[in-house]
Amino acid sequence: MKQVTKHVIRNDLKRLFTYRLCLIGFKRKGFDRIYSYNLGEEAGVTAEQVRKDFSVFKIKGNKKSGYKINDLLHAINEIFKYQHNQHVIVVGMGNIGKALVQYKRFILRKMVIVASFDIDPSKQSKRFGIPVMPMEMMGEIIKKFHVKVAILAVPDISAQDTANILVDQGITGILNFAPVILKVPDDIIVSNINLCDELESVIYYTQKVM
Amino acid sequence: MKQVTKHVIRNDLKRLFTYRLCLIGFKRKGFDRIYSYNLGEEAGVTAEQVRKDFSVFKIKGNKKSGYKINDLLHAINEIFKYQHNQHVIVVGMGNIGKALVQYKRFILRKMVIVASFDIDPSKQSKRFGIPVMPMEMMGEIIKKFHVKVAILAVPDISAQDTANILVDQGITGILNFAPVILKVPDDIIVSNINLCDELESVIYYTQKVM
DNA sequence: AATTTATTGTGAAACAAGTCACAAAACATG
DNA sequence: CATGTTTTGTGACTTGTTTCACAATAAATT
Numbered sequence: 001m002k003q004v005t006k007h008v009i010r011n012d013l014k015r016l017f018t019y020r021l022c023l024i025g026f027k028r029k030g031f032d033r034i035y036s037y038n039l040g041e042e043a044g045v046t047a048e049q050v051r052k053d054f055s056v057f058k059i060k061g062n063k064k065s066g067y068k069i070n071d072l073l074h075a076i077n078e079i080f081k082y083q084h085n086q087h088v089i090v091v092g093m094g095n096i097g098k099a100l101v102q103y104k105r106f107i108l109r110k111m112v113i114v115a116s117f118d119i120d121p122s123k124q125s126k127r128f129g130i131p132v133m134p135m136e137m138m139g140e141i142i143k144k145f146h147v148k149v150a151i152l153a154v155p156d157i158s159a160q161d162t163a164n165i166l167v168d169q170g171i172t173g174i175l176n177f178a179p180v181i182l183k184v185p186d187d188i189i190v191s192n193i194n195l196c197d198e199l200e201s202v203i204y205y206t207q208k209v210m
Numbered sequence: 211m212k213q214v215t216k217h218v219i220r221n222d223l224k225r226l227f228t229y230r231l232c233l234i235g236f237k238r239k240g241f242d243r244i245y246s247y248n249l250g251e252e253a254g255v256t257a258e259q260v261r262k263d264f265s266v267f268k269i270k271g272n273k274k275s276g277y278k279i280n281d282l283l284h285a286i287n288e289i290f291k292y293q294h295n296q297h298v299i300v301v302g303m304g305n306i307g308k309a310l311v312q313y314k315r316f317i318l319r320k321m322v323i324v325a326s327f328d329i330d331p332s333k334q335s336k337r338f339g340i341p342v343m344p345m346e347m348m349g350e351i352i353k354k355f356h357v358k359v360a361i362l363a364v365p366d367i368s369a370q371d372t373a374n375i376l377v378d379q380g381i382t383g384i385l386n387f388a389p390v391i392l393k394v395p396d397d398i399i400v401s402n403i404n405l406c407d408e409l410e411s412v413i414y415y416t417q418k419v420m
Numbered sequence: 421a422a423t424t425t426a427t428t429g430t431g432a433a434a435c436a437a438g439t440c441a442c443a444a445a446a447c448a449t450g
Numbered sequence: 451c452a453t454g455t456t457t458t459g460t461g462a463c464t465t466g467t468t469t470c471a472c473a474a475t476a477a478a479t480t
Contacts, residue, residue, distance in 0.1 A: 245458090246457080247457090257457095257458095261457095265458095265459060265460070270459090271457080272458075273458045275457080276456095
């Protein structure tokens with residue numbers, strides 16, 4: 001039943017996020033329209049890649065005068081719109097968990113952390129804008145706020161057990177910060193962020209390539 | 211001169227990290243030897259993929275009796291060994307920066323954060339095991355500790371400026387948490403972690419695929 | 421209104437990554 | 451020690467992704 005779900009975020013989707021970032025930058029600088037090669041240069045990909053990506057997502061430009069930035073932003077936001085005001089919980093209030101519940105940017109992107117959880121009662125007394133609750137209350141909160149996605153920031157040793165609980169309580173997507181390959185049912189989305197791996201990769205490349 | 215450096219971590223290298231994680235798990239469970247299909251299953255890839263990856267990195271097993279876990283771990287660590295006890299700095303002591311300087315796992319992986327920096331003098335008075343210094347002292351510290359890699363956790367508005375300073379001071383690798391596509395010279399490694407994108411991706415997939 | 425120019429949109433070609441299939445090797449067994 | 455079994459290592463094949471090349475077309479120019 002339990003299986004490794006290797007969830008690799010599609011590259012074109014990732015690039016879509018990058019395009020959005022660049023477009024916001026262009027808009028801030030006062031631009032109104034943009035060509036595929038401008039955006040490509042800014043995003044670090046070829047102009048053809050930009051056009052292909054837009055083509056995949058059915059985003060149309062205007063031959064000769066390129067794309068309207070507002071249209072692009074609107075189209076990209078449309079792709080993600082149904083997920084606005086999604087409720088998210090954070091499990092594990094260590095260093096990473098605490099930083100995430102205080103991270104302002106989620107709100108700007110309409111993602112709302114409604115509660116956090118920790119086994120340590122001393123942490124439960126504290127608040128960081130949102131309440132820190134005992135693990136036992138998770139089911140209740142998940143049901144009450146229709147939470148589908150959880151951020152998992154517990155120690156690696158308890159990551160799998162906690163993931164099992166999350167799945168049992170109805171969570172279908174996990175953003176996992178624990179350095180563990182979680183075993184979850186096939187239909188559960190898991191995305192891993194391993195900070196050590198990321199840092200070590202950068203160090204690797206600074207010493208190797210070039 | 212300044213160019214977008216799109217640094218995409220090679221997939222096989224990323225898998226190598228995953229294998230290491232799994233191998234440590236197997237070892238903990240008392241295993242001594244392992245077959246490509248065990249490791250593949252655990253890591254969420256095919257057995258052939260495992261063997262191909264090892265073949266690329268010149269890691270040899272034993273026909274019929276598979277791989278010795280210790281040999282594998284040793285071989286993988288060997289690939290990254292020259293970067294042990296690398297000194298790293300953190301720039302920007304907001305939520306993310308604070309979490310990272312307190313993140314224990316870096317030490318376990320022999321990556322040492324030697325100092326952090328912030329423009330805000332009120333933060334400079336504090337300490338989190340390591341000193342929080344004014345930006346002006348960056349050059350001195352980078353030289354003193356031969357720092358090559360920096361974690362950039364400043365607000366997006368000052369990310370590019372800060373990156374420019376880092377590069378000027380001799381940094382060659384940046385782990386960037388600011389939601390900005392940094393423009394740096396070709397030979398500088400940049401790896402981006404965009405927490406909003408990651409969370410939004412998970413939400414996207416929980417609602418779309420399946 | 422015809423001509424030139426610049427840019428998109430997309431099939432075809434090239435390239436990269438992953439899977440398959442099987443020979444070679446190591447160990448087990450009779 | 452020959453035979454059978456299992457697993458690695460890798461060349462061939464397949465699948466997926468990116469780049470190329472160019473027709474279609476919108477705007478600018480004459």
